[in-house]
Amino acid sequence: MTTTTTKPADERYEIGVRDASGRYPVTVDGQPGGDIHRFHGEWYARPHGHTEESRHDDRHKAAAHLADLVDSGAIDPAATPAKTPAAAQGIVPWLSPRLKPTRRNILSAGIALARVAELAWLPEDEDGNTTGYPGSDNPWMLKCLLSGHYVMRWWSHLRGRNGDNTPRPEYRHKGCIDFEDQAGKVAALVGEPPISCPCREVTHPTTAEDVKQLLARAERARKADDADTLRTLLTQLLAPCPASSARAESMKTFLPKPKPKN
Template sequence: MTTTDATTAAERYEIGDRAANGRYPVAVDGKPTGHIYRWHGGWYAVAPGQPEETRHDDRHAAAAHLVDLVDSGTVEPGAAPAAPPAAEAGIVPWLSPKLKPTRRNIISAAIAFGRLAELAWKPEDEDGNPTGYPGSDNPWDLTCELDGKTVVRWWSHLRGRNGDNTPRPEYRHEGCIPFEEQAGKVAALVGEPVTACPCQQVTHPTTADAADDLLKRAERARRADDAEALRQLLTQLLGPCPASSARGQAMKELKERGQRSKG
């Protein structure tokens, strides 16, 4: 709960640029005082030495909460931040560790990866490391295959809306190649769609029935806490594949089947 007047608080805090880990540093009265970050529509405030994060409606409310902590004496401005925790690792790198490997999340992730391949985006950071699907409305570091730049995007923007799958913004990102050249280069990079998995070591599903079988096995492995079996199944369901677009279409069919059965 924020007790400081909003106008007064806004004069005292400054929100910095987004870091590579998605967090925004906050200074209060000109001194570093924690950070904030966005996740699933909420904004979270994290203060040095405080074990718990607090959820707020927007970034300004989260930053104002840090002002409150300073005024209450809970946090001292400029205090050395706690050592950053080691990056949380998921069971596979293609799904954010904050998302459980449920059927719904796996299907959503596979659909997203398929569409990214069609749009010439790579789910990788600037060092080439895979960035896991974070959910539809959370920041996602993606690398543009047209110019190699890594930028932050949201799947809810790239998938389109209201039945129109045109991604937003249409110009891709600031500083990309000229807009009028983009469609041609995407087509050249993507080429003819691959309809069957050509991978030798791992077989990725490209039909709805094959994907459904793997999803059921993955759910059994998750419930049994069989991490190794789950890891292997998630690699088939989400791992890189030239036929990721076909796999994504298969997952879309499964999603539509589920929606029809509920209707």
């Protein structure tokens, strides 16, 4: 049934608090309208009771879209809410399927995955699924290896900024172990990482030359739509390895150089 109202959309919807999956619930006229979330600067709206999403320029346009759907009768407030899907996995689980396996995304993912390991975080959700690197400014579900808690974090916060690689906030998360014990426990958990790959089944690159060769092969496989070859190469470049820190240091040499300040 179509709802008739004279109120403007921005007076009818209310955006709630972000949940553990990074989504904001939206009510329209006090009834469930769906949820919205942000990814790479754009906003996506998922109607209540549905699984499909639509893209919008900002949060308010996304929420207003849900109000329009209520008016059209496309949303039934009494319907069962759509389940937030488990962490989706693309060609490999260590890179979000929403990110193309381009050279830059592979490098960013390898560096981020190594750093979260150094900080005693595990990219995993509450169901035990690996959560792929989602990009620097998107929420990333991680498991704190100090407390066992699952927390949404942003890589842009974990990596630090302006040459200071101190993660923000310095206190890891609410409910974690005492702050003064954190550094010691991280050091004990992580230990001294090796500089070469000790893995038996897969050889992961740790030198710049090896990284360069694998990146070139991965780009050729991506352009040729050769998923099997690409999967093998991404496993070498991104899969967990005790020497992931050395791999990441070599990857950093291929990032664009910062522009000199005037």
